[in-house]
Amino acid sequence: MQKPLLLVPLLALGLFAGAQPSAKTKTTHSAAVAPAKNFAPPGTVIVPASSFVDRLPKNDIIAEARGDGWYFNNTAMVLNSLTNLITWVNVPESGKYYIYARSSGAKNQGFKVVVNDKVTAERFGDTALTWKRAAPLEVKAGRAVVKITRINPGSTVDVVVLSKTPNLKEEDIKPYQLNPDVELLKEYHSPLFPGLPKFGDVDGDKKTDFLVLSPDFTATMFDNSGKQLWQYKAPEENAKLRSEFEAPGVLWDFDHDGKAEVVHWRLIDGKEWLVIANGMTGDIIRKVEWPTQPLPHVYNNFRLAIAKLTKGAPNEIAVFTDMGGTINTTLYDSNLKLLWQHTEKRQKDNQGHYIYPLDIDGDGIDEILVGSELLDAKGKEIWNRFDLVNDNHDHADSYKLIDMDHDGKLDIVISNSETGVYAIKGMTKEIIWQNVAEHSQQLDVGDFLKGVPGPQTVIGGRTYGNRNAGEPYLGSQLYWFDNQGNLVNMWPHGFPINGNPNFVSGNWKGDGKRQVFWYKWKLNDKGEGELYFPDQVYHIFDFTGRGADEVITFGRGVMRVYGSRTAIHTGKDRKADLRYLQLNVANHTHY
Secondary structure (H helix, E strand, O other): OOOOEEOOOHHHHOOOOOOOOOOOOEEEEOOOOOOOOOOOOOOEEEEEHHHHHHHOOOOOEEEEOOOOOOOHHHOEEEOOOOOOEEEEEEEOOOEEEEEEEEEEOOOOOEEEEEEOOEEOOOOEOOOOOEEEEEEEEEEOOEEEEEEEEEEEOOOEEEEEEEEOOOOOOHHHHHHHOOOOOEEEEEEEEOOOOOOEEEEEOOOOOOOOEEEEEOOOOOEEEEOOOOOEEEEEOOOHHHHHHOOOOOOOEEEEOOOOOOOOEEEEEEEEOOEEEEEEEOOOOOOEEEEEEOOOOOOOOOOOOEEEEEEOOOOOOOOEEEEEEEOOOOEEEEEEOOOOOEEEEEEEOOOOOOOOOOOEEEOOOOOOOOEEEEOOEEEOOOOOEEEEOHHHOOOOOOOOOEEEEEOOOOOOOOEEEEEOEOOOEEEEEOOOOOEEEEEOOOEEEEEEEEOOOOOOOOOEEEEEEEEEOOHHHOOOOEEEEEEEEOOOOOEEEEEOOOOOEEOOOOEEEEOOOOOOOOEEEEOOEEEOOOOOEEEOOOOEEEEEEOOOOOOOOEEEEEEOOEEEEEEEOOOOOOOOOHHHOHHHHHHHHHOOOOO
16 A cells, blocks of 8 residues: 655654765756646546645645655545545536546545535545546536545545546546646756755856755755756764754855855864855855854754845845854854854744844845844844743744835734734834734735735644644644734634645746745635645745746655746846845745
């Protein structure tokens, strides 16, 4: 029986452990843009497992395929609950429809399918993974109910199909996976994925290259074609000390020669260094001692970002080092000359997981947002809101800037763990509104919903399950708030999905309107998900340089780049704008 890969946070799974870099990463390119496909063959209605997520029962979980196996849309449902699953479909014409299901399970497990008021005589999901046909049911044209029913828990199902074709094969529906607007642009394969890439152009060909950062702080550089350029291998004896979160690294063209340098951590002769390396070769250009106490120390949250501390181009390096007990925020110029350092004596995570250089007051110079504290460009504290967090557990996980109260000034929306979400005035820390959303993890803000006062805030509310009871450890559900902090929607409308998915948002259509994605879903103007991608979203920016933002996704051993088939392509590379490059490409994090 094919075993599903349960969706849990990739970092928590330890998927990086033991991963070895390949000598050459493969890449495939899509052919010329094909016409948008239909959702199903003629006389056929495809009902993916993702259709049932909207009213997800407690303990049912999403699964992904392992190894060489496949699930339709790479998304299946494990039926751990007796509660029926329900969705609605449009049947194009009346007649007899054969009922197919692709499912797996074991003896004494299984389910049946209901279409309107008719139930299949046959059971599904009681054998190894198989494509099975049941006898036809008479179905009228129009809106129809499809249910998964009479469940003996434990089966997995990835797709149900209604078809007038008596000999439909599973290969016949493979071309109809994903939304017809989604176009695969690039695909890279490496055992290093899902290591966390940082993006930039290191060879000057105006194409996007990427540095894969492994959790042991190994750094591997690839060009746009997927060719490995170089690798810095972190010492194996120190691998157990590395961070459980993202490794530190960033790509930036400091000398403005069109070729980005690589900034990251290295251990040389038993001492830690912050290095600027040649992006093409990995050779060290300059280095300075890593801004922590000497080894040994704990590795918690170590992050790098590009800052703009002068009227010129963004060209400074912001370093965040959390050793637990001591947390440093350190700024360097492009020659690694120390500009300033701010130290807080606080427990692990108390200042969050990342450092955000952002121009909040609109003077063209970045402030430095780190945890519940805002520093100016010289390292002087502007304000802090440590009073809002009870201890280091209730830390700031994610931030977005927007004019929430329409006064012409930027505000900060913060997801602050169990204390909830806060919208505060950017330069004064005054609370505009606050609410709760379980463990408020990641967020996004914008004008996404129809008929709801904007900007709206969407939070991934994290929940924790009882592992001893067989529940997924992490779950997540969307909480939507209007610009007054009123809860206006939640999705899924049933129980949280398993995992801790990412948000990305950007100019997907090239029309200047931001679109938000969560996990595999595009979120529509009701705040509900429409499945778009087979793997979790990771990043979004103008990867190909055609003028519209494209989504980067991760799966086990694969990174893919997708664009909209109907996007408006101006031909102007958005990455040519250094502020866009800094904030939307280089300074990217899950947190």
